[in-house]
Amino acid sequence: xxxxxxxxxxxxxxxxxxxxxxxxxxxxxxxxxxxxxxxxxxxxxxxxxxxxxxxxxxxxxxxxxxxxxxxxxxxxxxxxxxxxxxxxxxxxxxxxxxxxxxxxxxxxxxxxxxxxxxxxxxxxxxxxxxxxxxxxxxxxxxxxxxxxxxxxxxxxxxxxxxxxxxxxxxxx
Amino acid sequence: xxxxxxxxxxxxxxxxxxxxxxxxxxxxxxxxxxxxxxxxxxxxxxxxxxxxxxxxxxxxxxxxxxxxxxxxxxxxxxxxxxxxxxxxxxxxxxxxxxxxxxxxxxxxxxxxxxxxxxxxxxxxxxxxxxxxxxxxxxxxxxxxxxxxxxxxxxxxxxxxxxxxxxxxxxxx
Numbered sequence: 001x002x003x004x005x006x007x008x009x010x011x012x013x014x015x016x017x018x019x020x021x022x023x024x025x026x027x028x029x030x031x032x033x034x035x036x037x038x039x040x041x042x043x044x045x046x047x048x049x050x051x052x053x054x055x056x057x058x059x060x061x062x063x064x065x066x067x068x069x070x071x072x073x074x075x076x077x078x079x080x081x082x083x084x085x086x087x088x089x090x091x092x093x094x095x096x097x098x099x100x101x102x103x104x105x106x107x108x109x110x111x112x113x114x115x116x117x118x119x120x121x122x123x124x125x126x127x128x129x130x131x132x133x134x135x136x137x138x139x140x141x142x143x144x145x146x147x148x149x150x151x152x153x154x155x156x157x158x159x160x161x162x163x164x165x166x167x168x169x170x171x172x
Numbered sequence: 173x174x175x176x177x178x179x180x181x182x183x184x185x186x187x188x189x190x191x192x193x194x195x196x197x198x199x200x201x202x203x204x205x206x207x208x209x210x211x212x213x214x215x216x217x218x219x220x221x222x223x224x225x226x227x228x229x230x231x232x233x234x235x236x237x238x239x240x241x242x243x244x245x246x247x248x249x250x251x252x253x254x255x256x257x258x259x260x261x262x263x264x265x266x267x268x269x270x271x272x273x274x275x276x277x278x279x280x281x282x283x284x285x286x287x288x289x290x291x292x293x294x295x296x297x298x299x300x301x302x303x304x305x306x307x308x309x310x311x312x313x314x315x316x317x318x319x320x321x322x323x324x325x326x327x328x329x330x331x332x333x334x335x336x337x338x339x340x341x342x343x344x
Contacts, residue, residue, distance in 0.1 A: 003178045003285045007204050007278055027334075032179050034334055037280075039294045041329045045337060052341045091298025092312040094269045098294065101273035106179055108209075109281065113175045122211045122270065126263025134343040140264040157213045162199075162206055165217060169224045171306040 001113035010108055011156055013117025014068040016148035020051075021074050025114045029147070032110035033076075036103035039086025039095040045103060048077040048133055055132060062128035063121055063144065072119075072146035077129065078104050079139050100142040107145060117150035173285035182280055183328055185289025186240040188320040192223075193246050197286045201319070204282035205248075208275035211258025211267040217275060220249040220305055227304060234300035235293055235316065244291075244318035249301065250276050251311050272314035279317060289322035 001009075030049070038044065050056055051074055060070040069075055078100040086095035108118040121144035129141050173181075202221070210216065222228055223246055232242040241247055250272040258267035280290040293316035301313050 001175055003173055003175045003281050004200065004204060006175045007207050007282065010209070012209060028176065030334060030338055032176060034337055035179050035331055036277075037182070037184060037292060037329075039292070041331075043332050043337065046343075047338050048343060049338055049340050055341060086294055089295050089297075091296070092269075092314060093294050093296070093298070094266060095294055097264075097266045097269035098273040098292075098315060101270040102277045105208075105274045105277040106281075109175050109278075110179065120209060120211070120270075122258055122265050122267055123261050124263070124265070125261075126265070133341075136343065139343075142264060143270060157209075159207055159213075160215050162202060165206055165215065166202055166219050166221055168221050169227060169305075171218075171220060171308065171311075 006109045006112040010112045011154040012119045013150045013154045014119055015151040016068060016072045016117065016146070017151045019073065019149050021116060021148055025116060026074065028114055029107045029110045029116065032106040033103045036106045038099035042084055042086055044084035044096060045078065045080040045100050048079065050075040050077060058132045059129065062132060063124045066121065066123065068119065068146055069121065072148045074147040076107065076145040076147060077133060078142045078145065079135060080142060081139060096140060097142055104143060104145050111147060116147060117154065119146040121146060178281045178284040182284045183326040184291045185318070185322045185326045186291055187323040188240060188244045188289065188318065189323045191245065191321050193288060193320055197288060198246065200286055201279045201282045201288065204278040205275045208278045210271035210274070214256055214258055216256035216268060217250065217252040217272050220251065222247040222249060230304045231301065234304060235296045238293065238295065240291065240318055241293065244320045246319040248279065248317040248319060249305060250314045250317065251307060252314060253311060268312060269314055276315060276317050283319060288319060289326065291318040293318060
């Protein structure tokens with residue numbers, strides 16, 4: 001699928017069919033994630049692919065009751081080490097968050113081409129997620145991602161116009 | 173261009189031809205950026221497209237002497253408001269960094285399809301960038317992105333194997 005079409009068609013899917021994600025499709029979207037760039041090519045990440053029903057049920061609670069986390073056949077948990085990332089350069093730059101977000105974005109767009117849906121999950125209790133999956137103390141959880149076949153056509157959300165979000169050469 | 177091909181072909185470009193980015197191609201990559209998802213669809217971002225040679229020269233210094241920042245015909249500065257983002261949910265989640273990273277990733281992949289190169293810039297002095305471009309106090313600079321025609325074929329960086337970065341159902 002054309003890249004621009006994938007970007008246009010990607011929507012947040014919060015209703016999933018129970019069908020599992022075929023192994024070949026899962027391998028394709030995980031490979032797209034793996035190929036992502038990261039600051040100084042540090043690849044300071046690790047991704048937990050959760051398919052176990054009991055674990056997903058526990059993650060529903062950790063994600064503040066979001067039911068689709070339990071319905072999605074796959075939940076990818078994006079983790080990483082701040083110590084292994086490019087480093088904070090001062091200011092607002094946060095290498096680890098940016099790195100893991102890029103990798104998960106690659107997954108979302110490739111999923112569209114594979115006929116799969118995804119949803120970014122930012123509402124979660126990090127400590128609880130870590131406890132459920134046995135994630136070590138020094139590892140951060142950056143974001144979770146639901147993955148599976150959409151059960152319904154998701155709603156398209158409106159976006160601001162280019163004029164609202166882009167300026168040229170200076171802020172004003 | 174196919175999404176998976178774009179992901180495979182994207183490389184960090186640090187040598188640029190002086191040719192300007194054609195208006196139509198610039199509009200295409202900016203549109204891909206604009207269409208990105210963000211927490212609660214807040215779109216808490218603003219992007220400054222810098223093409224002025226004098227400003228880019230100043231940005232070289234702000235980016236700790238990285239010469240290609242001045243050579244690239246376009247530098248996109250990814251900014252945002254933490255107050256307008258989905259919010260920190262506690263833990264490590266940082267909505268604004270993730271949102272802006274997704275948008276800039278859309279730009280990088282679409283650029284490949286347009287025959288353009290990009291490079292993520294994480295090494296910059298935020299306060300200096302803000303001063304150069306007149307960015308308000310309350311706005312954060314998340315990352316900068318160089319954009320233009322590659323002058324040379326960039327080096328492909330090796331990536332870890334899937335086995336190294338993905339685990340199933342639990343950390344261990």
